Amino acid sequence: MWSERFLVVKKNPSMKLQKYLMILKISFLQEFAYRFNFVMWRVRNVIQVFIAFYFWDTLFADPGKVIFGYDRAKILTYVFAILFIRSIVLSARAVDIAGQISNGELSNLLLKPVNFFKYWFARDLSSKALNVVFAFIETFLLYLLLRPPIFLQTTLINLIGAIVFVLLAILLFYFLLFITNMVAFWMPENGWAAQFLIIGIVTEFFSGGVFPLNIFPEGAQVVFGYLPFQYLLYFPVQVYLGNVAGAEITRGFVVVVGWIVALYFLTTKIWLRGLKNYASEGR
């Protein structure tokens, strides 16, 4: 039955875990199939940092200058932190789901004794693991090359808070990406278009990936606080920089957990409806 929620073969827990670890491992190795492609993806990330670095470095040439609540050290830390957190949160293989739905390849996976959600989460983790290794090396090399003044957070609560928010952001992005890809159940031709709009434009801008969201007026920032996007990149960095205080961190935590729960239920609901609509075209 297509509508079965979880296609899991009942085995002992360690076997189940092994299965997904194997998927993670295979997916990790697949990333090296087109090595040059991967290298260029990382080169692109480095170039994006160069561009952002030189732009903000120029605006903050005067070390005493403070714009939008940032001084030179904090804005350049923002640029570097975004590079690093982006590689953890936004790198994902689940972008391929829409293609699998539209060309019928999804049927192959549904017949296998794997949980579809866990399968893609395992693949996402492999992509994140690979990207984070490279991001770490790149951040280090770029630091040596550019020698930016970096703001080092020493307050433990901010450091732990930033890590917690990054972990929550991983879950949040997974559900956002999953829902966006499931558009292909109803519009197989437009899966990519939906990703362009939701992930490529809305998420990219409103997550703070292009510029810090503090540049907007306060009213707009209040609205952003209730949307899920800023919790992907911007908010974890703000927690690290110490730009948000205790009450704001608690409010942010409630909002992001609320979004994760809501998106989880929405994902399962859309998935079940989508499967009813799925006709395995192309197979």
Place this chain on the structure above:
Amino acid sequence: MKKLKKYLVVWGLMIRNVLSANLNKKVGFLIFFIGKMLRFVLAGLFVFYTLQGTKSLAGYDTDQVIFFYLTYMLIDALGQVFFRNVYSFRQIVVTGSFDLILSKPVNTLFRVLLGGMDIIDMGTTIFFLGTVVWWGARLSPNSAGIILYSLLIFNSLIIIAAFHILVVALGIITLEIDHTIMIYRDIESMGRFPIDIYKEPIKSIFTFIIPIGIMLTVPAKALMGLATAQVIVVSFIVSGVLLFLSIKFWGFALKRYTSASS
């Protein structure tokens, strides 16, 4: 003349094919159009609010910086309109379809570069052209400035063509297009702001080596009467040299095509 007519006919046919293929994807068309307009608005807000914070950029006032941004959007959209086919070139190579293009009695580079127009950007180009004319009028340009601006926009198209030729040539050798073209787009995005705001050596690198400045900043400066004759002459020379080198590199890459996928 006969050859030019033939290529115009072929180009017309290719545009017709793209149009008929895209007319069946109305929803996708609408989503992409909304996305592109949203990107324009959000990036514009970034430019605007950055100026609010810094008051001026490298001596340029708000009206001038917004005109630089609108020129960037216009030139970027023009590149998409003409050279969109490059984005799908990898698929053409890895599936072996490139052999079919090579065997046709039409220049291969012409077919690869201009084989697929982005009809969404035809719409956005008209919109950006309108905003450029509207905002440009606020800067009170003279006739010479307007003529130079138009000529330099055409010059920018030559530079964009050269960049796209380099990308497809590299694609033949490495089978990598997607990230290379996006690297070009990322570097191009530096031109949202006038290149003059960057410090040396970045400013010189992005003016003469990777001529984003010539492509995006010089046309707007010419309209404002801020570009010297020397810079304008150098702009035309750089585009010519870049186009020549890119065509040479295309020839070099073509000789290395192994047809392994077909």
